[in-house]
Amino acid sequence: xxxxxxxxxxxxxxxxxxxxxxxxxxxxxxxxxxxxxxxxxxxxxxxxxxxxxxxxxxxxxxxxxxxxxxxxxxxxxxxxxxxxxxxxxxxxxxxxxxxxxxxxxxxxxxxxxxxxxxxxxxxxxxxxxxxxxxxxxxxxxxxxxxxxxxxxxxxxxxxxxxxxxxxxxxxxxxxxxxxxxxxxxxxxxxxxxxxxxxxxxxxxxxxxxxxxxxxxxxxxxxxxxxxxxxxxxxxxxxxxxxxxxxxxxxxxxxxxxxxxxxxxxxxxxxxxxxxxxxxxxxxxxxxxxxxxxxxxxxxxxxxxxxxxxxxxxxxxxxxxxxxxxxxxxxxxxxxxxxxxxxxxxxxxxxxxxxxxxxxxxxxxxxxxxxxxx
Amino acid sequence: xxxxxxxxxxxxxxxxxxxxxxxxxxxxxxxxxxxxxxxxxxxxxxxxxxxxxxxxxxxxxxxxxxxxxxxxxxxxxxxxxxxxxxxxxxxxxxxxxxxxxxxxxxxxxxxxxxxxxxxxxxxxxxxxxxxxxxxxxxxxxxxxxxxxxxxxxxxxxxxxxxxxxxxxxxxxxxxxxxxxxxxxxxxxxxxxxxxxxx
Numbered sequence: 001x002x003x004x005x006x007x008x009x010x011x012x013x014x015x016x017x018x019x020x021x022x023x024x025x026x027x028x029x030x031x032x033x034x035x036x037x038x039x040x041x042x043x044x045x046x047x048x049x050x051x052x053x054x055x056x057x058x059x060x061x062x063x064x065x066x067x068x069x070x071x072x073x074x075x076x077x078x079x080x081x082x083x084x085x086x087x088x089x090x091x092x093x094x095x096x097x098x099x100x101x102x103x104x105x106x107x108x109x110x111x112x113x114x115x116x117x118x119x120x121x122x123x124x125x126x127x128x129x130x131x132x133x134x135x136x137x138x139x140x141x142x143x144x145x146x147x148x149x150x151x152x153x154x155x156x157x158x159x160x161x162x163x164x165x166x167x168x169x170x171x172x173x174x175x176x177x178x179x180x181x182x183x184x185x186x187x188x189x190x191x192x193x194x195x196x197x198x199x200x201x202x203x204x205x206x207x208x209x210x211x212x213x214x215x216x217x218x219x220x221x222x223x224x225x226x227x228x229x230x231x232x233x234x235x236x237x238x239x240x241x242x243x244x245x246x247x248x249x250x251x252x253x254x255x256x257x258x259x260x261x262x263x264x265x266x267x268x269x270x271x272x273x274x275x276x277x278x279x280x281x282x283x284x285x286x287x288x289x290x291x292x293x294x295x296x297x298x299x300x301x302x303x304x305x306x307x308x309x310x311x312x313x314x315x316x317x318x319x320x321x322x323x324x325x326x327x328x329x330x331x332x333x334x335x336x337x338x339x340x341x342x343x344x345x346x347x348x349x350x351x352x353x354x355x356x357x358x359x360x361x362x363x364x365x366x367x368x369x370x371x372x373x
Numbered sequence: 374x375x376x377x378x379x380x381x382x383x384x385x386x387x388x389x390x391x392x393x394x395x396x397x398x399x400x401x402x403x404x405x406x407x408x409x410x411x412x413x414x415x416x417x418x419x420x421x422x423x424x425x426x427x428x429x430x431x432x433x434x435x436x437x438x439x440x441x442x443x444x445x446x447x448x449x450x451x452x453x454x455x456x457x458x459x460x461x462x463x464x465x466x467x468x469x470x471x472x473x474x475x476x477x478x479x480x481x482x483x484x485x486x487x488x489x490x491x492x493x494x495x496x497x498x499x500x501x502x503x504x505x506x507x508x509x510x511x512x513x514x515x516x517x518x519x520x521x522x523x524x525x526x527x528x529x530x531x532x533x534x535x536x537x538x539x540x541x542x543x544x545x546x547x548x549x550x551x552x553x554x555x556x557x558x559x560x561x562x563x564x565x566x567x568x569x570x571x
Binding site: 305307323326327328330331333335336337338339340341342356359360363364366367 | 395417419425428429431432433435436437438439440441449450451454
């Protein structure tokens, strides 16, 4: 279970004119680079490929380790030999999303037309656009049909988008801790994060690349985010009212442990994430809406198999949103399993409850692959 | 292919199901019955179950199930969505039986109900001679730890069906592993009844 897949490297592929990307907004991108990693081996029939989609702050580095960095990929507990996404059986792919800042084209990339970073001249992208880029990567890898697409949160939205856009190219999908559309509460949290970035004078209307990014604003956005990723109970268990110095200082210094944690999370985030990407990606989340028949059209059988997973204490993407997906699908006689995992970790649970997830995903994938044969 | 380890009530239910049917098992537990029906009758199966650990067992068996409450589980389905809805050993655990049976009859052509018979001889004598609530193979709980919120006999269920204008299509009775043909209200520990709208 704990064996890691060892050293991995991020690869990349570029799609240049005339193969530019027409976006949902009506605008287009002339050339797009996609950063991706793969684990395991694609079989001769090319029938064992699983695409894993990352969340807001994730990247293509889902598993294994990069040389010189002991920290494994963001879903290393799930991907590897004998794990849920068993790399002895499956060929696992993970790519950085369009609009991101970890190797795939985004607002911090250099616009070939100007030689300068795009900044706000980067077109607003959608989850549909992200999936379009992933589809090109899958084509590039010579894969016609994915065995499965899986991911949590924003990754879960990409999963749903795959099921909606390319039902003939996915045998199964595993959306986790996600929703078919952002609720006003979810949009509100995103907007507060964006306002924190844009209110920072260092943001300079997005043209900060020569000066250094709006660290205060981005860190604040990340702090707000982290509050929504935890639960009341997980915060109580992790921090309670513990003080860093052991007693009140009667000042506004960082003295509660929870304050220290959020500060640390904020400060480390600005070292690895682009503020404009944060704006673009959260906007893509807010535009996302595959509610009702947009997920699967009326009439006709649904061939894609679904495993929908939610977490009881997740109040950012509450279980009722996942339940709605499952209810919509099962009343259409789609092949769908819904499980609400008892967890106190809040939204973060999809990255932490890997034993329960493994229980479900391992057998679900096995069934999907045996039925495919 | 009869399997020795199949529970007798599951054997009966499987015999009652048409091959290739669309089946919903309400309160499907660990999925043993649904797995049997998929294996023997090639049914298209759906299940609803409240217990999280049971969901894992079902997925392990390759079943597709919904983690949730059976009392609200049929709400979104169109009329006649299933050939069979099964309520095996789960009807007595729901609060509003009348509503659930009506819902089941709305979404399925036939409903199969399996329940323990409260008027079985052993249960009667437990109450009569010991003066205590019956504990038996089909009623294995004590009054304080039972999930059952309703206790009924074979005749109670027949009365219910008559009152509600529900047609009893078929009845099968069990005592342990054996089929019961005579005086089921007295001799059957478990009943499996197929009902339909009249």
